[in-house]
Amino acid sequence: MNKQKNIILFALAAGVVLMLTKFTAYLLTNSNAILTDAMESIVNVVASGFAFYSIHLSARPKDQNHPYGHGKVEFFSVFLEGGLIFIAGVLILGKAVYNIFLPEPLGNLLEGIGLVALTGIVNFALGTYMVKQSKLLNSLTLQADGKHLQTDAYSTAGLLVGLFIIYVTGMAWIDVVLSIGLGLYILFSGYKLLRKSIAGLMDESDMKLVGDVAAVLQRYRRDDWIDVHNLRVQRYGHELHIDCHVTLPNYYDLNKVHDEVSAIDQLINKGLHANAELFIHADPCVPACCHYCRVKNCPIRSEASRVDIVWDKRIISKNEKHFHE
Known part of the structure; x- marks a missing residue:
C-alpha cells in the first residue's frame, strides 16, 4: 500500500509541474487548444x-462498521x-464556441509546441508506469489515474499535430x-470513468473477473466439482469478493x-x-446432473x-445447474 501512495504522490507533484508548464505555454501562445490541455x-x-486519500482510506483494516473493508472508496x-x-470537457467546448465568434490572435507557437510536447512525453511515461503497477498491485485507483494520464498524452499528441499545422499554414481557425x-x-x-465507477458502487458483477475465475476453475477443475454456477465477483479496492454455488456428490x-x-x-x-x-x-x-458429471x-x-x-x-454466471447445456 505504501508503494501505491508513493506513486500517487509522485503523480501529484508531476501533475502540478506539468499544469504550470501548460499554462505557461497558453500565456505564450494565446492558443485555445493549449488552454484546453x-x-x-x-x-x-x-x-x-x-486518489491519494482514497488509497490511504482503503488500506484501513475491516472493522465492525465496515465488515467488507474500506476498498469501495476507490470507486x-x-x-x-x-x-x-466531464465538467472540464463541457467548459472546454463552451470556450471553443465562444472563440468561434470572438477569435483571439495566436503567437509564439513554436515555443508553445515545445513545452506542450514535453508535458505529453512525461504524461505518457508516467501513465504507462501507473497502469502497469495497477495490475501488479490490483489497484483500481492507480489504473484510473494512469489511464487518464495516457488519455491526456494522446490528446496532447493530437494537439501538437494541429498546432504544427497552424504554425506551417497560418490557419488560426484550426485552433478552435x-x-x-x-x-x-x-x-x-469522463463518461467512461463515470460508468465504471457507478457500476462498482451498484455492485455490478465484474464479468472480466468472472471470466478470469472461470479460466482458473476450468484449468484446474476436479472431477467431483460437478458444477459451478451463480458466480459473482465484486471488487472492493485491492480485494475481491466472490460468491458462487458448487455442486458436489450428495454422499459426501x-x-x-x-x-x-x-x-x-x-x-x-x-x-x-x-x-x-x-x-x-x-x-x-441430483440425477439430472449425471449426464455431465465427471465422477x-x-x-x-x-x-x-x-x-x-x-x-x-457465461456458464458459471448462470443462476442454475447446467442440466440443459
Whole structure:
C-alpha cells in the first residue's frame, strides 16, 4: 500500500509541474487548444490528490462498521475523476464556441509546441508506469489515474499535430476546431470513468473477473466439482469478493464438503494472484446432473456421462445447474 501512495504522490507533484508548464505555454501562445490541455491538467492534480486519500482510506483494516473493508472508496475516487473530466470537457467546448465568434490572435507557437510536447512525453511515461503497477498491485485507483494520464498524452499528441499545422499554414481557425475535437474526446473519457465507477458502487458483477475465475476453475477443475454456477465477483479496492454455488456428490459428508470448498478457495486466490474472499454455497448433486458429471465409479449414477461442459463466464454466471447445456 505504501508503494501505491508513493506513486500517487509522485503523480501529484508531476501533475502540478506539468499544469504550470501548460499554462505557461497558453500565456505564450494565446492558443485555445493549449488552454484546453491546461484545463484538463487541473483535473489531473485534483484527481491525484483524492486518489491519494482514497488509497490511504482503503488500506484501513475491516472493522465492525465496515465488515467488507474500506476498498469501495476507490470507486468514489474514480467517480470524482470522471465527473471532473466531464465538467472540464463541457467548459472546454463552451470556450471553443465562444472563440468561434470572438477569435483571439495566436503567437509564439513554436515555443508553445515545445513545452506542450514535453508535458505529453512525461504524461505518457508516467501513465504507462501507473497502469502497469495497477495490475501488479490490483489497484483500481492507480489504473484510473494512469489511464487518464495516457488519455491526456494522446490528446496532447493530437494537439501538437494541429498546432504544427497552424504554425506551417497560418490557419488560426484550426485552433478552435481542434479545441472542439479535444473537448468531445475528453467528455467521452469522463463518461467512461463515470460508468465504471457507478457500476462498482451498484455492485455490478465484474464479468472480466468472472471470466478470469472461470479460466482458473476450468484449468484446474476436479472431477467431483460437478458444477459451478451463480458466480459473482465484486471488487472492493485491492480485494475481491466472490460468491458462487458448487455442486458436489450428495454422499459426501460435511468434512469432505469443507475440504473441497477450501480447495476451491485456495485455487482461486492462487490463480488470480489477488486477495479474494469467497462465499461458496455447496449444492448436492441430483440425477439430472449425471449426464455431465465427471465422477468415476460413482455409486449412485443413474446414467452415463455423455456431455463435457466447458466452464466459461457465461456458464458459471448462470443462476442454475447446467442440466440443459
